[in-house]
Amino acid sequence: MGETAREKYNRAARLYDLYEMPVEALLFSKLRKGALASVSGRTLEVGVGTGKNLQYYPENTNLTAIDFSSSMLRKAKKRAKLLEMENVTMLEQDIQSLTFPENHYDYITASCVFCTVPDPILGLQNLLRVLKPGGKAIFIEHMKTDNPLINAFLYAMNIMSTRMLGTSMIRETDKNIRNAGFSVLSVKGYLFNVVKVIVATKDSE
Numbered sequence: 001m002g003e004t005a006r007e008k009y010n011r012a013a014r015l016y017d018l019y020e021m022p023v024e025a026l027l028f029s030k031l032r033k034g035a036l037a038s039v040s041g042r043t044l045e046v047g048v049g050t051g052k053n054l055q056y057y058p059e060n061t062n063l064t065a066i067d068f069s070s071s072m073l074r075k076a077k078k079r080a081k082l083l084e085m086e087n088v089t090m091l092e093q094d095i096q097s098l099t100f101p102e103n104h105y106d107y108i109t110a111s112c113v114f115c116t117v118p119d120p121i122l123g124l125q126n127l128l129r130v131l132k133p134g135g136k137a138i139f140i141e142h143m144k145t146d147n148p149l150i151n152a153f154l155y156a157m158n159i160m161s162t163r164m165l166g167t168s169m170i171r172e173t174d175k176n177i178r179n180a181g182f183s184v185l186s187v188k189g190y191l192f193n194v195v196k197v198i199v200a201t202k203d204s205e
């Protein structure tokens, strides 16, 4: 059997921040800052990676962060310590088998995660289960677009990204979020709509 996505991220953790640096400086730091400014209360971040979102959470956030890669999580823990964050708990856990109670979180956040979760619909359904009705899920994700030229470029990149990180460039994450049962409140597109900030909620039954 080939290397799993978790094993790929364990291997990549050491240099991850370095090779993500250009795209972080040009785009993602701004998106994180804007998207996370309204977060408050009991919050779950899934696929925390090396913890790049941590510095953008408002102080009144009570954060639990998970990742299935122990090496990425170790980096996030170091970053939380450097930032002297007190209200944060970090756990090694797979989004596909979340153990948190139903209707538990005010906010859920994920950035560049659902390109990798092996079964994205199952993962998204798990997020929906643990989100409170009326709570918000904030996604900063890259995905396939409606533009065939851009998609051709993404297909080319996909050959490398799947091999290196188990990450797909051509997932339809916007559709997956809806198909998992979320109600989408807003969508903002960046970089020719390759990157989208999607805010979604769970309707009350």
Ligand SMILES: C[S@@+](CC[C@H](N)C(=O)[O-])C[C@H]1O[C@@H](n2cnc3c(N)ncnc32)[C@H](O)[C@@H]1O
Pocket (backbone or CB within 6 Å): 005, 006, 009, 046, 047, 048, 049, 050, 051, 052, 053, 066, 067, 068, 069, 072, 093, 094, 095, 096, 110, 111, 112, 113, 116, 117, 118, 123
């Ligand atoms: C591209 S990195 C993004 C990290 C971080 N969210 C960021 O914005 O920099 C994807 C992260 O999601 C984690 N991940 C992917 N699938 C996962 C799963 N099924 N359960 C938990 N974590 C997962 C990976 O280990 C990795 O740390």
